[in-house]
Amino acid sequence: MYHTYHVQAIIERRFKANSVVSRPIRIYRHRHLLNEPQIASIPATIERQSGQEMQYCISIPESKIPFGSKFHAKCYFSPLSKNLSLKTVSVSVLENDSLQIDATAAESAMHGILKLNSNRTSTLFEAEHDFSNQIPDTSLIANDGGDGDIPSAEWPLSLPVQLPESFDFASQSISTSIIRISHELVIQAHFWNTETDAPILIQERIPFSIYMTPAVIGDDGTIHGQDLESFQSYENAPPAYGRHKCDAIPVEWASYLNQLSAERARMSSEQCFQPAIGSVSCVPIAGVSLETEPPAYQFCAT
DSSP, X not given: OOOOEEEEEEEOOSSSOOEEEEEEEOOOOOGGGSSSOOOOOOOEEEEEXXXXXXXEEEEESXXXXXXXXXXXXXXXXXXXXXXXXXXXXXXXXXXXXXXXXXXXXXXXXXHOOSEEEEEEEEEEEEEEEEOTTOOOEEEEEEOTTSSOEEEEEEEXXXXXXXXXXXXXXXXXXXXXXXXXXXXXXXXXXXXXXXXXXXXXXXXXXXXXXXXXXXXXXXXXXXXXXXXXXXXXXXXXXXXXXXXXXXXXXXXXXXXXXXXXXXXXXXXXXXXXXXXXXXXXXXXXXXXOOSSSSOOSEEEEEO
């Protein structure tokens, strides 16, 4: 943990010692508070071809993943040679921490440095899947040599990824002048060429961000991870137009509303501008509605 936050309350007393109460807090950076357009989530996808041997596509559902949640990495491998077979696929999530602070005067004088840097990489999740005994999907593609159809193996995979549900093992993504925490998903696919008897490694990295959301925080402050698909229905969308409801008016305002009604009835027969008195301005009344559809300005006052 690089830094902590506390809320401190102080009661000052004239003839006694001050009473001080301090409580630790956490500051979360929610995805909707970022200064970026509110657009639909876009999957992070990598599509490449490895030489003349393999075409592949690797993707994750979103580039921003809630803390402690579970999601699936989609992988699709299509070899260009019939001699390739899939052995294993490993999935890992890495957290890269970078800390940069100002050097003290003594350190600057002794070592001639202005900044102190500290970098650390930790593994948040790691899993290896064995596909050596799995029969791949095959499709028939035409052979240009006219020798008939050659079966081409294809591997569509869905690999589960579980982020840690404890602050002791993971942090949310952040980037400041002092602290930078980033995350990336690493996919390593090991193939074997049966003709040349040589291994082939496909490795890709997909950067993503881990953010905090109230949906995963319990009343006791613990994290309750969920599947990423469940967050699509969590967002609180506004109600439909026909279901909008007016704010409830307190009972003690009843007499005040009667006065407003009388004032409005009087003002309806007069003009809001009187040359002998001067101009009048409309005053907004917050939380008071005399009609089912506003205007926000309810009455005119002199």
